[in-house]
Amino acid sequence: MPVLNIRHCFSLEVLELECGSKYFSPDKRRELTWFTTQILRWSKGNSRTDLPWQQHPSPYRVWVSEIMLQQTQVATVVNYFDRFIEQFPDVFALQRASQEEVLAAWHGLGYYRRALNLHRTADLIVRECSGKFPKTVSELCSLPGIGRSTASSIVAAVWNEPATILDANVRRVLSRFHGVNGPDDTQITELEMWKLAESHTSEKNARNYNQAIMDFGALWCKVSNPKCNECPLGSNCVAYQTSQVSSFPAKKRSSPLQCKTIRPCVVFDQRFDCLLRQRESSGTYASMWDTLEVGNRVQPQAFLLQMNLPTDNVCLFDSVHTNRYQISNQQVTEKLTVAKYNIPAKTLGTPWNTRWTPFQSLKNVGLSVRTMQRIQLAKSLLETK
Ligand code: SF4
Known part of the structure; x- marks a missing residue:
């Protein structure tokens, strides 16, 4: 050597x-x-x-x-x-x-x-x-x-x-x-x-x-x-x-942590079919299916109207659960809203860029782990109400 x-x-x-x-x-x-x-x-x-x-x-x-x-x-x-x-x-x-x-x-x-x-x-x-x-x-x-x-x-x-x-x-x-x-x-x-x-x-x-x-x-x-x-x-x-x-x-x-609050909204029909929206073709989770998201300072009822969804025959739970996690340099606070209709999806219509998916078929859609967990949590929260 x-x-x-x-x-x-x-x-x-x-x-x-x-x-x-x-x-x-x-x-x-x-x-x-x-x-x-x-x-x-x-x-x-x-x-x-x-x-x-x-x-x-x-x-x-x-x-x-x-x-x-x-x-x-x-x-x-x-x-x-x-x-x-x-x-x-x-x-x-x-x-x-x-x-x-x-x-x-x-x-x-x-x-x-x-x-x-x-x-x-x-x-x-x-x-x-x-x-x-x-x-x-x-x-x-x-x-x-x-x-x-x-x-x-x-x-x-x-x-x-x-x-x-x-x-x-x-x-x-x-x-x-x-x-x-x-x-x-x-x-x-x-x-x-x-x-x-x-x-x-x-x-x-x-x-x-x-x-x-x-x-x-x-x-x-x-x-x-x-x-x-x-x-x-x-x-x-x-x-x-x-x-x-x-x-x-x-x-x-590392750049300083930035704080961000998001308000995902899980929407179910009578049979727990779930309403999903497709994300934009750029950015994190590009083109993937995800739950809906309520804008900050928008009331859940107003959000349903924005989505052309009815505001009757529905139970709404705003900020029913809070989750905190970090993604790279973002500290995210997630406040979950859940909307549960007691009528079937076909009578609710399908807003633009969304689709109804039966609960059992969600695993075939290619959702992120976080989205899947959020939907499961929303369902179990409803079942205990
Ligand atoms: S730093 Fe890495 S390359 Fe250098 S002696 Fe230790 S193990 Fe070996």
């Missing part, structure tokens, strides 16, 4: 040299190769090889898994992946499915925009590429929901092409090992970070290297309690050797 000098900021020396590995000094090239070798060596016996998408890694299976893994832990994805593939075994089946079916299969995974992007991408691949996946990073990046790291992950996992990934786990390892993106004087640009990641990517064995460094970040160089004492990179890790592991990478300053 080469003995290397620890430089506090790796980027300045190396990246000025135009960032390609062929431009690196012999010492630096040895360091880069040593890092890659250590990671590949570590992976033997430590890397995960039994994940469902690693078996028969077709472009379709790898793509689905990569989208599921964005912002979601491996253990959670494992529970969804096989079920999703069983329901939509190939890109043609996914393209033929309705948006609702795809959202329903995604129920509980969160970040539902990913499901909509999967569906749109399946449509593009079937219609414009006859069902064949593009094989280059740049072509894959042109598809909805696929960024450079995801595209590289697919290209390397399926075709073993030397494509570079830079997800949160990889960023953490590189930041600590090279001592970059920690305290202010060690900040490097996003482009420099990519160049750093590229410089380590194995030319011949990108598939194994990419999997290995992701696993290394997730299992060894963890956010808290990294296993530095038994780490194969420890002797040259800047953060470890300078006792600054907790300073790398620097934590993002």
Whole structure:
């Protein structure tokens, strides 16, 4: 193993040299190769090889898994992946499915925009590429929901092409090992970070290297309690050797919490069919079905009139339950209103952009977990009245 000098900021020396590995000094090239070798060596016996998408890694299976893994832990994805593939075994089946079916299969995974992007991408691949996946990073990046790291992950996992990934786990390892993106004087640009990641990517064995460094970040160089004492990179890790592991990478300053109050309104007919509205095609929960929402300072009766719903034959419960939760930097207070008609939906009419859905069919609509829980709560509150 080469003995290397620890430089506090790796980027300045190396990246000025135009960032390609062929431009690196012999010492630096040895360091880069040593890092890659250590990671590949570590992976033997430590890397995960039994994940469902690693078996028969077709472009379709790898793509689905990569989208599921964005912002979601491996253990959670494992529970969804096989079920999703069983329901939509190939890109043609996914393209033929309705948006609702795809959202329903995604129920509980969160970040539902990913499901909509999967569906749109399946449509593009079937219609414009006859069902064949593009094989280059740049072509894959042109598809909805696929960024450079995801595209590289697919290209390397399926075709073993030397494509570079830079997800949160990889960023953490590189930041600590090279001592970059920690305290202010060690900040490097996003482009420099990519160049750093590229410089380590194995030319011949990108598939194994990419999997290995992701696993290394997730299992060894963890956010808290990294296993530095038994780490194969420890002797040259800047953060470890300078006792600054907790300073790398620097934590993002979170923006101050904003408070917001919303007034969802669950409307049931006589048989507990539920009135749902479709959300706009942009923003959080884009295009998904949801409960209605009463505007602030609007009385529930006035709201029903606004929706062209009758105000007789109905029991109204305003602010019957309060729920508080946080979504990113928003502190949300949810005040629930429930309207229960004692006449059937067909005599009530269907306001614009809404639909009546039988209670038993709600699970097939692709509602978010929070919406589903809200409807169930409203029903049980009514049953106790
Ligand atoms: S020594 Fe610690 S901080 Fe450095 S790469 Fe290993 S686990 Fe991460």
